[in-house]
Amino acid sequence: MRILVALDKNPYSDYVVRLVAELAGNTWAHVTLLGVETHVSPGELLDSQSAKTAGENAVAAVLDTYREAFLGFFGETDSPYGRHTSGYKLIQEKKGVVNLVYPEQHERKNLTVKCRAGNASREILAEAEQIEADLIVIGCDPGTDCKWEGHADICGKIVKNANCSVFVVKEEKKPRMIDCCLDHDTVSQASIELINQLVTLYHADLEIIGVADAKGLKSEVDRRMASILDYYVSRNIKAWVKVVDGLSLNSIIAQAAEKNLVAMWMGKESFLDKIFSKQRLGKLVTSAESSVLILR
Amino acid sequence: MITGLISINTNLGSSIALRYANELSNKIDMRLYDIHVVDAKKSGSSPGFGWVQKTWENALIESKSEEIRQFLDMEKVELPFLKTPKILIGDRTEKLLDELQTGQYAFFLEGALPSFNPNDFYRLVHSRLYRLMPCPVMIVKNLVPADNAALLLDQDSDHRDFIAQFVKIFNNARVKVDLIDLKFSKTKDLVIGETESRDLHMKNADDALKQSNVTSGAQKTIEGAPDKIAECLREYGLIISFLKHKSKKNNPMIELLGRVPSPVLIFWR
Amino acid sequence: MNNEQQISILVLDDEPVVCKRLRPILEKKGYAVETFFESEEALKRFKEKPFHIVITDLKMKGLDGMQFLTAVKELSPDTEVIVITGFATMETAKESFRKGVFDFLAKPFKLGEISDIIQKAEVKVRGRIS
Incomplete structure (x- = not known):
């Protein structure tokens, strides 16, 4: 499993790091901590991140503190990410991409820290593609337009355009249930596996929510829900089912998200993709008060 | 049988x-x-x-x-x-x-798959089929183990007829049944407590369990809003209640039974 | 045994999709692959013929992946075992390594990721048999 963690200097990134550390503690995933320097050109990135010129405010320096926090979650002996070494060198991977390279850590799994220069959403998506991420985790403030380092709607843009699942983290909470909304029958194995990891992480129940249109629940959605339910029943995992009218999905999500984690299966066949269109989906994610998981 | x-x-x-x-x-x-x-x-x-x-x-x-x-x-x-x-x-x-x-x-x-809208449940129980239903109805909303059941009671109920119906179905049933005395209110948080065993309706229900040779579990009171109570009842594999055929939409029991995700057995009054 | 010897891999996962995905990729890379959905059957086969590399899921009916890993390591300590799991916990990861697992991989993963691990396991196996 490969997790890309997009971080900025806002406080929500602190609990994004904590959440990913917990998830990585279970899954021993390869983790990439990524920061994006939006105010410098790719050619100037390496120089701009030097501690001598930029000091503690450089994205690289901030990423270094996040790395410390991440590794702090693990004991010295049990960490799949090796010893807590400090002091990094900035090594340019290519123009506009700089790696923070630490002394030999003897790690079983990779913890990569890197900084990119450019447009935040574009760079995050490019990194996700490069590392073949299974999940992008990104934080933002609840109920706002997802201002991320001064740029609006970064999360919405990532959610709309990512090829993998995206977890938009808005608050630190332990959901008692994961509500997975489904309106089509193409559900990837990877998305089910990701839910399984989150169910395990949170010790949460699972609720499969079928989204109905004006004519009711489509038979293919009904069948898919049945097969997902079968999958969980055969693994002794408690899974509930429910139906929601697509038109009231927004308010239902707001209601469910108070205590639960809302996840949505998006796909080419998804009616959610249509009812939210790309803009509306982004808006739903950015305006939600709670964390949202978009499954692909 | x-x-x-x-x-x-x-x-x-x-x-x-x-x-x-x-x-x-x-x-x-x-x-x-x-x-x-x-x-x-x-x-x-x-x-x-x-x-x-x-x-x-x-x-x-x-x-x-x-x-x-x-x-x-x-x-x-x-x-x-x-x-x-x-x-x-x-x-x-x-x-x-x-x-x-x-x-x-x-x-x-x-x-019947549960929905977020309790009105869907209201429409179901007010359908012609349910209005004229000559026997109790079990609405299975989710696949849960049927090991424990909650028998819902309220102060207004006359339980004599219910007892006869309950005994008929649950005679020697291998299901543990908790007796729950409900009080609907708008309190923010649920108030859950022990029941007064001297309450007549609770005693009648307990007698029904004994008569049916059914294992009785806890006896408790729950006070709160229907949606909160419904969530609290999620742990049960079966919710047993009674309902008037002509219950109104704003009847809190309708809302509760509509919102609870577990299977529901309704005895008609 | 020599470096020309074909490396044998046993894949055990009760989710047929995993075996279905892995088998053709691994065969294309030249490995001799056998897939199993049930751990008892896989163990029976392993007793008949030890494999160089074993890829096993953890959560299975009957003999679970951890028990399977233990049995494999007892029968053939040189076999490299890669554990894959859809329900990973810190404890299962640690226990796997205590039992001598080569790597621990949580689902979902891309085929490239498991191919890299298998390749590393192969290097270790070949180092031992050369």
Whole structure:
């Protein structure tokens, strides 16, 4: 499993790091901590991140503190990410991409820290593609337009355009249930596996929510829900089912998200993709008060 | 031994209902029969009358029987009587009511996926089928283990008739039943407490459990809003309640039963 | 045994999709692959013929992946075992390594990721048999 963690200097990134550390503690995933320097050109990135010129405010320096926090979650002996070494060198991977390279850590799994220069959403998506991420985790403030380092709607843009699942983290909470909304029958194995990891992480129940249109629940959605339910029943995992009218999905999500984690299966066949269109989906994610998981 | 009737279709609701019924049959001494009504209206109009119509209807029944048979095979139904469902053609409500009245079933069971909107449940219990239902109805919303049940009571209820109905179904049932005295209010948080054992209605219900030789569990009071109580009852594998056929939309018990995700058994008053 | 010897891999996962995905990729890379959905059957086969590399899921009916890993390591300590799991916990990861697992991989993963691990396991196996 490969997790890309997009971080900025806002406080929500602190609990994004904590959440990913917990998830990585279970899954021993390869983790990439990524920061994006939006105010410098790719050619100037390496120089701009030097501690001598930029000091503690450089994205690289901030990423270094996040790395410390991440590794702090693990004991010295049990960490799949090796010893807590400090002091990094900035090594340019290519123009506009700089790696923070630490002394030999003897790690079983990779913890990569890197900084990119450019447009935040574009760079995050490019990194996700490069590392073949299974999940992008990104934080933002609840109920706002997802201002991320001064740029609006970064999360919405990532959610709309990512090829993998995206977890938009808005608050630190332990959901008692994961509500997975489904309106089509193409559900990837990877998305089910990701839910399984989150169910395990949170010790949460699972609720499969079928989204109905004006004519009711489509038979293919009904069948898919049945097969997902079968999958969980055969693994002794408690899974509930429910139906929601697509038109009231927004308010239902707001209601469910108070205590639960809302996840949505998006796909080419998804009616959610249509009812939210790309803009509306982004808006739903950015305006939600709670964390949202978009499954692909 | 009691007999129950399950209405089936080839969907998730029926799949859940069948599996739940299968498990319940290990806990309650019962024999279950299944029925499917081919909705003639949804199948288009008959190409003619007399023998033409009869032939058309037979063909419809045959094709639906095959579909249902495949569905039951997939569900790996173990109960022998469920393997040969009765297939009828016509208006679903009228056919089911006919069958329930002539068959003298102890209860009717069907699957109905829960929705976020409690009005959907209100519409269901106010449908003609439910309004004229001659026996208790079990609405299976989710596939949960039927090991423990919550029997809901309220201060206004006259439980004498209910006791007779309860005993009929639950005699020697291997289900642990908690008695829950409900008080609906708008308090923000639920207030859960021990019951006053001297309360007459609670004592009557406890007697019903003893009479049925059913294991009685906790006795508690829960006070709060219907949505909060519904969440609290999620832990139960069956919610047993009674309801007036003419309950109004704003009846908190309707809202509670609509919101609770577990299967619900309704005794009519 | 020599470096030309074909490396044998046993894949055990009760989710047929995993075996279905892995088998053709691994065969294309030249490995001799056998897939199993049930751990008892896989163990029976392993007793008949030890494999160089074993890829096993953890959560399975009957003999679970951890028990399977233990049995494999007892029968053939040189076999490299890669554990894959859809329900990962810190404890299962640690326990796997205590039992001598080569790597621990949580689902979902891309085929490239498991291919890299298998390749590393192969290097270790070949180092031992050369």
